[in-house]
Amino acid sequence: xxxxxxxxxxxxxxxxxxxxxxxxxVGQGEVYGFIGPNGAGKTTTxxxxxxxxxxxxxxxxxxxxxAWNDAVEIHKRIAYIPGEVNLWxxxxxxxxxxxxxxxxGKDRAIDQSYRQELIQRFDLDxxxxxxxxxKGNRQKVALIAAFATExxxxxxxxxxxxxxxxxxxxxxxxxxxIKAAKKTVFLSSHILSEVEQLCDRVSIxxxxxxxxxxxxxxxxxxxxxxxxVETRQPVQGLEGVGGVHSVESSQSGPPFQYRLQVDTGQIxxxxxxxxxxxxxxxxxxxxxxxxxxxxxxxxxxxxxx
Numbered sequence: 001x002x003x004x005x006x007x008x009x010x011x012x013x014x015x016x017x018x019x020x021x022x023x024x025x026v027g028q029g030e031v032y033g034f035i036g037p038n039g040a041g042k043t044t045t046x047x048x049x050x051x052x053x054x055x056x057x058x059x060x061x062x063x064x065x066x067a068w069n070d071a072v073e074i075h076k077r078i079a080y081i082p083g084e085v086n087l088w089x090x091x092x093x094x095x096x097x098x099x100x101x102x103x104x105g106k107d108r109a110i111d112q113s114y115r116q117e118l119i120q121r122f123d124l125d126x127x128x129x130x131x132x133x134x135k136g137n138r139q140k141v142a143l144i145a146a147f148a149t150e151x152x153x154x155x156x157x158x159x160x161x162x163x164x165x166x167x168x169x170x171x172x173x174x175x176x177x178i179k180a181a182k183k184t185v186f187l188s189s190h191i192l193s194e195v196e197q198l199c200d201r202v203s204i205x206x207x208x209x210x211x212x213x214x215x216x217x218x219x220x221x222x223x224x225x226x227x228x229v230e231t232r233q234p235v236q237g238l239e240g241v242g243g244v245h246s247v248e249s250s251q252s253g254p255p256f257q258y259r260l261q262v263d264t265g266q267i268x269x270x271x272x273x274x275x276x277x278x279x280x281x282x283x284x285x286x287x288x289x290x291x292x293x294x295x296x297x298x299x300x301x302x303x304x305x
Contacts, residue, residue: 001064003028003153003184004049008058011044018044020208021058029182031175033199035189041208042188043083046157049186050080062153076104079151083158085138089131093124093141100145115148121170135162147174154178154185160194172198224291225262225284227270230255232278241273242266255280 004026011019019041026032036042047053048060051071060067062074087096101110119126122140130138139162146154160168175198178185189195195202196216203213212219224245229235232254238247243266250257256277262270267284274282 001028002026002061003030003063004032004186005061005064006045006049006059009045009048009055009060010057011048011053012056018208019048019055022205022208022210024203024210024213026184026186028184029179030201031179031185031187031199033187033189033195033202034205035192035195035202036205037190040205042205043157044208045205046155046186046188049155051075077152079146079149079154081142081146081154081156081159083161085135085142087130087133087138087141089129091130092127093130093133093137094119094126096130096141097126097145097148101149104149110145110148111150115144118144118148118174121173122167136164136167139163140167143171143174147178152183154183156185157188158190159187160189160191168194225264225267225286226259227262227267227282227284228257228259229274229279229283230257230281231274232256232280235274235277238273241270244270 002025004024006022006024009019009022009024010017022041022045024032024034024045034042034045044053048055049062049067051067051074054068063077065074067074087093091099097115098110101115122144124137124140124144128137130141133141139160143159160171163171172194175185175187185198187195187199199216201213201215202219203210205211234253234256235249235258238244238249238258238260243263245261245263248259258274260270262284264286271282
């Protein structure tokens with residue numbers, strides 16, 4: 001059974017269609033990336049999963065239960081981290097962590113030793129009032145409260161917002177620990193490097209529609225590999241080789257330098273052609289998640305809330 005199952009999910013706000021037929025399925029123990037720019041529909045999807053919004057059409061289920069009708073039961077087994085954390089200003093960070101843990105009930109009590117370990121790892125002073133915290137420290141409180149509590153599903157909406165690079169690395173370590181424990185993570189983000197390092201599968205959402213879903217390996221066919229090569233002889237006829245695009249070359253040599261984009265399935269033919277011209281150096285890199293993302297977004301467009 002899928003941990004999260006979304007079918008034909010649609011949400012309208014008056015004349016605005018925020019989500020338009022979204023389909024998602026997240027399996028047990030999976031770290032699932034949900035990516036798109038601000039306003040693409042990520043937060044609206046998460047609010048429906050949390051039972052905070054009722055869909056206009058379609059269904060959203062968690063643990064085989066309906067996200068709207070069974071929200072109370074579902075919440076006992078999930079941890080949620082928002083991207084914009086608002087805390088009680090007169091409580092200390094430690095008091096907020098403990099209070100959030102108590103809200104979950106005795107059967108999901110906080111692990112006190114792990115709580116202390118997380119406070120140290122995230123370099124948080126839990127004795128300070130939340131009203132004195134920076135955005136990054138408020139985010140740390142939410143992360144510690146979520147990670148220190150036993151949960152089966154972690155739903156995260158831009159969870160590293162405000163964190164510095166060192167704390168982002170600690171966050172990534174925590175996600176890997178959750179995955180090793182066979183827990184499930186639904187991670188919404190527009191930080192592509194973060195998703196690329198952590199996620200088993202990703203869905204790309206644009207203007208309320210999921211336009212691609214798959215593993216990074218499966219999605220890389222959507223874009224081109226960048227090849228940079230130096231040869232001791234000028235390469236002839238490179239533009240005419242199948243799968244070659246956007247050839248850039250130096251005007252003098254040797255060595256003669258070329259930078260080109262190659263359709264991923266055509267790399268062998270391109271290398272075979274180039275090898276005739278005494279290759280001095282060659283470098284290629286597979287398309288990154290950023291390449292995949294820009295493949296869909298380079299034309300721009302109006303995104304939704």
